[in-house]
Amino acid sequence: MLYIIGLGLADERDISVKGLEIVRKADRVYLEAYTAILLVEKEQLEAYYGRQVILADRELVESQSDEILRDADTKDVAFLVVGDPFSATTHTDLALRCRQHEPPVPTRTLPNASILTAVGATGLSLYTFGQTVSMVFFTDSWKPSSFYDRIAENARLGFHTLVLLDIKVKEPDLQALARGKIVYEPPRFMTVAQCASQMLEIEEDRQQGVCGKEALAVGVARLGSADQEIVAGTLEDLAAADLGRPLHSLVLCGKKMHEMEWEFVRGFAKDLTKFDAIWKRDYGDKN
Structure with missing residues (x-):
């Protein structure tokens, strides 16, 4: 059987008891290492799991x-995923391959916390989040802006938008590849400041007021860990914020932010007076 096991967000101890029992008995254990990362090294997992x-x-x-699926119809294989197994379509695809495999590979999924739920630590209600979007690293010649349209759809309904930030792990150096050499770039992890800056850059082009300088947002880093960081402010504020080491995410606040949400989020504000003034002017249910 293939066990697709969520690890949670922070370290080796976030795995469920059920998941740990399976890992310690499995014939092989894989760690998916490119859609997200844990905050500890692989060796720390191995020491804790004994595998x-x-x-x-x-x-x-x-x-x-x-x-990965080799002999999984007769042996137990554990496939470990940071966060929750089905937060990324990659893992849905793997489960589908198990169905299509000859012979079919039985699967079992063990859920865990993911950024999609942990973001509730900001105080923003999970019931009022719209579509989740991803932000990729811009280059000089490639600045995709499709995320803006989805944020705009959320904004029209007053919904918050969770923005997942790009990570680059084991990415080939294209110049070296053109010379016939396989060289990997150093890992890169987008920060809240980079994300906010890119959103402001696209706003300058679109000019629809979706990601303006005074749009309220919340930056989060390392949710679920002992040193998690949550900072609230305008996109302009967050473009200058330093939340430390990865992983980071950003939430753009919806205009119908409830008063209870505001009361909670303002506790993370970089500039409380400014945050309150903008909320009272532009946010809340004005109808």
Whole structure:
């Protein structure tokens, strides 16, 4: 059987008791290592689990999944996922491959906390979040702005938008690849400040008032860990904020933010007077 096991958000101790029992008995243990990362190294997982952990990069999961599924119809294979197993479509695809495999591979999924639920620590109601969007690193020649349209749809309904930030792990150096050499770039993790700056850059082009300088937002880092950070302010404020090491995410607040949400979020404000003034002017149910 293939067990797709959520690890939670922070470290080796966030795994469920059920998941830990399976990992310690499995024939092979893989750790998916490109859609998200834990805040500890693989060796720390191995020490706690008492098992060797095989890192599964994008190529292994998406192009060589038969290796992961090898003998999984007769043996137990654990596939570890940071957060919750089905927070990324990659893992849905892997489960579908199990169904299509010959012979079919039985699967079992063990859920865990993910950023999609942990973001409730900001005080913003999960009931009033709209579509989740992803923000990729801009380059000089590539600045995709499709995220803006989805945020605009959420904004029209007064919904908050969770923005998941890009990570680059084991990405090939394209210049080296053109010379026939496989060289990987150093890992990169987008920060709240980079995300806010890119949102403001696209706003300058679109000019629809969706991601303006005075739009209220909340930046989060390392949710679920002992050193988690939550900072609230305008996008302009967050573009200058330093929340420390990864992983980061950002929430753009919906205009119908309830008074109870405001009371909670303002406790994280960089500039309380400014935050309150903008909320009272532009937010809440004005109808």
